Amino acid sequence: MKLQLLYSRVRKAIDDYNMIDENDTIAVGISGGKDSLALLYALSGLRRFYTHKFNLIAIMINLGYDGFETKKIKDLCNQLNVPLYIVETEISKILAINNNGISDENISCSLCAKLRKGALNSKAKELNCTKVAYAHHQDDVVETTLMSQIFEGHYYCFPPVTYLSNCDISVIRPLIYVTEAEIKGFKNKYDLPVEKNRCPKDGxxxxxxxxxxxxxxxxxxxxxxxxxxxxxCSSTVEGWQKDNGS
Incomplete structure (x- = not known):
């Protein structure tokens, strides 16, 4: 996937769902994976020519697992001129305590996601951000929709934009028009410095x-x-109606 195509897909998602306003400060949640790095690349480039001016920072959550590396991510952020903030946590220890004697591995996965997002959103609020960008792509959207049907018995997916009233920040998902295969191609073409997921339950x-x-x-x-x-996109699921009527 070429950079210009990535810009185009991301910009369309932003326009369709009014994701960015004038003078927003947007925090990109960086996991070290291909998705969040592709999102960082896209938004850092869009700063130069998007209709609305916005500021960009990157936030990375250290879960506390051994082998956590940041040098390559720091180098990329410097290259893209995006300030990087690293939040130290003990989430791995909390998960180990919580999972003691619990056989359902999905409990710890759910708790981990909640704790990670909480740490990210709190840091974004501390830094006076108005938006937090999550790197959910099109495959994530389809997977979540099917999971809601299989495991919960209803038709649902997280919306492209979510307002968090508890911290007065909106979550945006600019990669919803980009497939995982396209992101893999982008990662290979531009040699993104992907860091291995240290979570023992990965996969x-x-x-x-x-x-x-x-x-x-x-x-x-x-x-x-x-x-x-x-x-x-053509359903009545809350949040998926396009703002520009296209």
Whole structure:
């Protein structure tokens, strides 16, 4: 995936759902994975020519697992002229205590996500940010929609923009028009400094199960994931109606 195409997809998502306002300060949550680094690349480039002026910072949460590395991420942020803030936490220890004697691994995955987002949003608020950008891409959207049907019995997905009243910050998801395959291509083309996920449960979750299921469905029925995404965009699910009427 070329950089200009990434800019185009991200800009369309931002425009369709009014994600950025004049003089916003946006915090990008950096995990060290390909998705968040691609998002950082896209937003840092859009600063130069987007309709609304906005400021950009990066926030990285240290979960406390051994082997946490930041040098390559720091170098990339310096290259892109984006300030990086690292938040030290003991989330890994909290998860170890919580999971003692608990067999359902999804409990700790859910708690981890809640704690990570809490730490990210709190730091963003501390830094006077108005928006926090999450790196959910199109595949994440489709996976979440299917997970809600399989495991919860209803048709739902997180919206492109979510207002968090408890901290007066909006979460935006500018990668919703970009597929995971396209991000992988972008990572390889631009040699993004991806850091290995240190979580011991990486690759062993309900989401991973649904991801594999969807990949098989898409293999048997080419274009199925795109159609599922289109169905969500044209649905009445809260938050998915485009602001510009396109």
């Amino acid at each position: 062993h979750s309900k989401r991973e199960y649904v991801k594999e299921l969807l990949n098989q469905i898409n293999k048997d029925n080419p274009g199925a994931k795109k159609k599922m995404f289109s169905a969500l």
